[in-house]
Amino acid sequence: MKKILGIIGSPRKLGNCEIMVKEISRQISIPHELNLLRLQDFKILPCRGCYQCLYNTGQCVLEDDLAPVINAMIDADALIVSAPTYFLSVNACIKGLLDRGLSFYSQIEKLWHKPAVGVVTAGIEGKEGYSLLGIQSFLKLILAENKGSRIVYGALPGEVFMNPENKQTAAELAGALFEPCVEKKGACCPLCGGDTFRFIENNRVRCMLCSNSGIMTLQDGAPVFEIKKSDHELFLSKEEAVKHRQWLLGMKSRFVGQKKSLKKITGSYIKQGSWIKP
Ligand SMILES: Cc1cc2nc3c(=O)[nH]c(=O)nc-3n(C[C@H](O)[C@H](O)[C@H](O)COP(=O)(O)O)c2cc1C
Structure with missing residues (x-):
């Protein structure tokens, strides 16, 4: 059973x-067991930006509940994620978990494209x-395959x-979860399906989900995006995710190599300002 x-x-x-989440599960025709995880029940501390998890095969130095959350994700065949809007964005617990995302990179092989x-x-x-x-960013960066x-x-x-239409939305998402991905068309990024863009220089646009850029034209009054892959896109394939992990792992030697010049830059800021403590 799934x-x-x-x-x-x-x-x-x-x-x-x-x-x-429960309604989507009810409408999934495949027999399955539904396990639930409320993020607020878990102590997820803020990332310290030390990169140790990358070198410790995913073991973060912080003592909290990140591991059981990642293990539950690894154990699942599929994910349904829901979050409320708080002040124009997903609420902080979703971002808080995502901020610990360097720990996911050690698990690319186990997490990729659920x-x-x-x-x-x-x-x-x-x-x-x-x-x-x-x-959408959350699903992408936990390395899942966004089916909708x-x-x-x-x-x-x-x-x-x-609003009964929302039961229909649940039915559509339920139907999409185990179906092959449909080809992305229309007013979205042809590479990743993202539908949020930023206007950048020379009338170009950048997809805010995969970071690739290109142009937008109007065809019969409807926007059409031509987006090309770039060097630092947010990976479209497992190989690119693994390559990105390698790039991150190289951070330590880059830091060691440039430590002296970096200290010269930061040194002059040491004594400036007075810190307010809790
Ligand atoms: C602190 C807070 C901030 C919110 N900010 C927004 C907002 O910016 N835009 C919006 O449309 N709704 C906002 N809402 C409403 C919630 O998104 C909405 O009630 C949602 O259905 C809550 O989901 P829940 O019942 O699963 O908690 C906010 C609610 C709270 C408690």
Whole structure:
């Protein structure tokens, strides 16, 4: 039997995130067991940026609950992730886990392209800010294969299902989870399916999900994106993810090699300002 892990980013019990995950599970036709993980139940400390996990085969120096979360992800055949919009983005526990993402790089082989769907809930239509990009980035950077990510609206716990269309959204995500990915077309990045872009120099656009850039033209009034791969894209294949891990591993020797010149830069800032402590 398939094992599905529901990752709930909301602290609210039986809130919109939790019931969306459960509804998606109800509508999956394949027999499966649903395991649930509420991120707020786990102590996930802020990343210290020391890179030790990369050299310690994934073992972070911080003593917290990261390992059981990663193990649950490894153990699952597929993921359903949901998060509420808090102040125009996914709430902090999703970003907090993602910030520990260097630990995921040691597990590329075990985590790569687990099928996943994402749901963002928001209280006010149009006030979701960049939360959809937040959940899409989360799925990408935990190395999952995003089979579909959607926003649903509802402020009060349970309110999402006052709109029957949201049950349909759950059905669509349920149907997509174990299906092959459909080819990306239309107003999205042809490389990764991202639909958030930044306008950059020379009338070019950059996809905020895979970091590749290109041009946007209008065909019959509809935007069409031509995006080409670049050097520091956010990997589209497992090989590129492994290559990125190698690049990160090279950071230590780059640091050692440039330590003296870096100290010259930082040294003059040591004594400036007074630190306020808690
Ligand atoms: C602290 C906080 C900030 C919020 N910020 C936004 C926001 O910026 N935009 C929005 O549309 N809804 C916002 N909401 C509403 C929630 O996204 C919405 O109620 C959501 O359905 C909550 O999901 P839950 O029931 O699973 O917790 C906010 C809610 C809280 C508690």
